[in-house]
Amino acid sequence: MFHGKVLGISDLISYEGDSVQALTAEFREFIDEYFLFCEENGREPDEPFVSPYPLRLQPDLRRRAEVAAYDAGLSLSDYVAQFLPSYDSQLKAS
Numbered sequence: 001m002f003h004g005k006v007l008g009i010s011d012l013i014s015y016e017g018d019s020v021q022a023l024t025a026e027f028r029e030f031i032d033e034y035f036l037f038c039e040e041n042g043r044e045p046d047e048p049f050v051s052p053y054p055l056r057l058q059p060d061l062r063r064r065a066e067v068a069a070y071d072a073g074l075s076l077s078d079y080v081a082q083f084l085p086s087y088d089s090q091l092k093a094s
Contacts, residue, residue: 002016003015009047
């Protein structure tokens with residue numbers, strides 16, 4: 001079983017399928033339903049935020065960070081941001 005989730009938006013869109021083709025079909029169906037839901041409720045759909053400043057990491061580190069962020073229920077940016085205050089205080093101390 002494959003599972004997918006749209007990341008980077010505040011709404012929850014998740015889907016699953018027992019093959020790549022089924023997963024792709026479910027994704028498209030859920031996206032269509034999401035847009036219809038937004039239209040029926042008079043709201044703008046969330047759009048994923050794309051930063052003009054990409055976070056470049058070695059692939060293995062990026063994968064581990066993405067998994068840790070997902071497990072913590074955070075976006076990668078929020079996951080990284082939770083460590084920045086301690087890093088910032090170290091910079092100020094030096």
